[in-house]
Amino acid sequence: MIGQGAGIAIIGSGSAAPAQVLDNNNLAQLVETSDEWIKTRTGIGKRHLANPLTSLSELSVQAAQKAIAMAGIAAFDLDLIILATSTPDDLFGSASKIQGLLGATKAVAFDLTAACSGFVFGLITASQFIRTGVYQNVLVIGADVLSRWVDWSDRGTCVLFGDGAGAVVCQATQEGDRLLGFEMFSDGSQNSSLNLAYQGQPKTLNEEVAIASGTYQPVTMNGKEVYRFAVEKVPEVIEKALYNANLVVEDVDWLILHQANQRIIDAVASRLKVPAHKVISNLAEYGNTSAASIPLALDEAIAQGKIKAGDTIAISGFGAGLTWGAAIFKWGK
Numbered sequence: 001m002i003g004q005g006a007g008i009a010i011i012g013s014g015s016a017a018p019a020q021v022l023d024n025n026n027l028a029q030l031v032e033t034s035d036e037w038i039k040t041r042t043g044i045g046k047r048h049l050a051n052p053l054t055s056l057s058e059l060s061v062q063a064a065q066k067a068i069a070m071a072g073i074a075a076f077d078l079d080l081i082i083l084a085t086s087t088p089d090d091l092f093g094s095a096s097k098i099q100g101l102l103g104a105t106k107a108v109a110f111d112l113t114a115a116c117s118g119f120v121f122g123l124i125t126a127s128q129f130i131r132t133g134v135y136q137n138v139l140v141i142g143a144d145v146l147s148r149w150v151d152w153s154d155r156g157t158c159v160l161f162g163d164g165a166g167a168v169v170c171q172a173t174q175e176g177d178r179l180l181g182f183e184m185f186s187d188g189s190q191n192s193s194l195n196l197a198y199q200g201q202p203k204t205l206n207e208e209v210a211i212a213s214g215t216y217q218p219v220t221m222n223g224k225e226v227y228r229f230a231v232e233k234v235p236e237v238i239e240k241a242l243y244n245a246n247l248v249v250e251d252v253d254w255l256i257l258h259q260a261n262q263r264i265i266d267a268v269a270s271r272l273k274v275p276a277h278k279v280i281s282n283l284a285e286y287g288n289t290s291a292a293s294i295p296l297a298l299d300e301a302i303a304q305g306k307i308k309a310g311d312t313i314a315i316s317g318f319g320a321g322l323t324w325g326a327a328i329f330k331w332g333k
């Protein structure tokens with residue numbers, strides 16, 4: 001699926017995670033759980049958690065600066081910044097704050113909310129602006145601090161999540177489009193499976209006017225439903241994206257799924273018949289960092305020298321909405 005205008009090259013990556021770590025044994029002192037239960041059911045060993053003074057914007061800026069440096073451009077060269085997050089510092093959006101902190105004065109910046117699919121949706125959105133020839137340099141950030149929105153007394157959810165940020169720089173190129181295929185879906189009929197929902201109480205302003213007054217409530221999840229959904233839909237969407245790319249599973253060098261649960265990753269890889277050595281996972285270290293998980297895993301694999309320029313990568317995000325999507329691209333200049 002090659003566009004009519006410019007092609008897209010994904011040429012820089014960066015990531016950041018808070019220094020503070022909570023391992024499973026620490027967690028077992030907060031709720032009734034065990035390292036053994038968490039590891040066998042999820043593959044998670046620990047999670048990095050933002051301290052009270054760390055903002056989502058700061059983590060995003062750290063990841064973005066590394067991605068910009070690797071791309072060999074200056075922040076000023078950016079035309080667009082897309083921040084995929086469900087946990088902005090400010091409900092009006094945090095992308096503009098990040099634009100200011102980076103000094104990306106030329107760039108327009110906005111938030112995109114699609115939960116754990118956010119990075120994939122952000123990358124695909126970025127590619128549309130590049131293919132149409134509108135923008136040259138686009139920064140896509142996936143970042144979340146779900147530790148602020150988890151009920152730390154609910155063992156069914158709090159064991160899963162961690163905080164982090166990852167970013168990539170996409171650039172227009174005339175030398176072949178490296179975004180080879182993609183596919184995205186939403187199913188609002190399953191919206192109640194995973195929520196971080198606003199809950200307000202009626203508040204009367206006068207005899208005729210009432211509003212709701214309240215705040216967002218911690219994450220609620222039907223774990224089994226989400227698990228079933230992921231194992232069914234993720235292989236499907238990757239196959240569709242591969243079909244759009246005119247590729248087959250064997251052409252994929254690396255599979256990077258949203259890091260939600262090692263059992264989901266293993267089940268998807270096995271359904272697609274992707275061998276284990278091609279599957280990237282850093283879940284043991286970070287847990288589920290929502291929109292950050294794919295770019296964080298991508299960046300680590302690049303830094304470790306696993307992923308090399310020209311490698312074909314399949315990424316797939318899935319989560320609340322419900323939403324899911326996949327993109328197939330070749331890494332590097």
Ligand code: COA
Pocket residue numbers: 032033034037038041042116155156159160221222223224226227260261288318319320
């Ligand atoms: N520690 C110990 N026991 C726990 C526990 C924990 N942290 N959390 C739940 N349990 C208990 C349950 O209470 C239940 O006990 P019961 O049988 O006495 O009622 C038992 O373990 C089994 O719970 P269940 O919910 O059936 O476990 P599961 O095998 O489905 O695993 C998840 C639970 C959450 C790990 C799993 O469903 C999952 O990963 N789902 C996908 C979630 C996800 O990825 N969400 C984010 C998507 S972006």
